[in-house]
Amino acid sequence: MYSHHLHRWEAALLMAFAIVLTIGMWASATQGALADEVLRLHVVANSDSDADQAVKLQVRDAILTAATPYLDGVQGQDEAQQALEPHLEELADAGAQVLSQAGMDYPITVSITDQWFPTREYTDFALPAGTYRSLQVILGEGQGHNWWCVVYPPLCLSSVSEESVATSASGVLSEDQISLISGQDGEYVLRFKVLEWWDSLVQHFQG
Numbered sequence: 001m002y003s004h005h006l007h008r009w010e011a012a013l014l015m016a017f018a019i020v021l022t023i024g025m026w027a028s029a030t031q032g033a034l035a036d037e038v039l040r041l042h043v044v045a046n047s048d049s050d051a052d053q054a055v056k057l058q059v060r061d062a063i064l065t066a067a068t069p070y071l072d073g074v075q076g077q078d079e080a081q082q083a084l085e086p087h088l089e090e091l092a093d094a095g096a097q098v099l100s101q102a103g104m105d106y107p108i109t110v111s112i113t114d115q116w117f118p119t120r121e122y123t124d125f126a127l128p129a130g131t132y133r134s135l136q137v138i139l140g141e142g143q144g145h146n147w148w149c150v151v152y153p154p155l156c157l158s159s160v161s162e163e164s165v166a167t168s169a170s171g172v173l174s175e176d177q178i179s180l181i182s183g184q185d186g187e188y189v190l191r192f193k194v195l196e197w198w199d200s201l202v203q204h205f206q207g
Helices: 002-035 050-071 077-101 165-169 175-181 188-206
Strands: 039-044 108-117 130-139 146-152
Touching: 002 130, 039 050, 039 077, 039 108, 050 077, 050 130, 050 146, 077 108, 077 130, 077 146
Parallel strands: 039 130
Antiparallel strands: 039 146, 108 130
């Protein structure tokens, strides 16, 4: 009898492990596929003061506006990066002009780098946690709250112009990916939280 119960527990544990492994593999594949297609935007405020947080959003809008013409007609993440890299100083200048007009005397740095992002839910879509190529903007000391979004495809231009997720991502993301991130595929935020949990679990065992 004891042996019979032991085997049942073993089977249950193996089944649970298989389910967790399957979910983890799905989540990693989902995030990896999206990360290969998008170029994120990461703006870090100087501090959490009201003034620094407000100017952070103004800098965001200025950089999105300045970056948009360079991304016209690009196809894919690599082309988006190649289109922006020669103009990083110009993007920084656009942000610096906003800082100057707001009376802020701290510097701004703009670079393209790989960064880890948590799961983020926006008005019309969400993106899972994971490592993404990012246009990073650091204001001053870079000690304030972040602002995350996507510069390519132009999913975050709602601050500049009205664009739907489907229209902005058309030709860049697959229909399944658009459906997934825009919530048309069900409880996407819950699924993406699974990815964040899985990534934390993997990092725990690796550490």
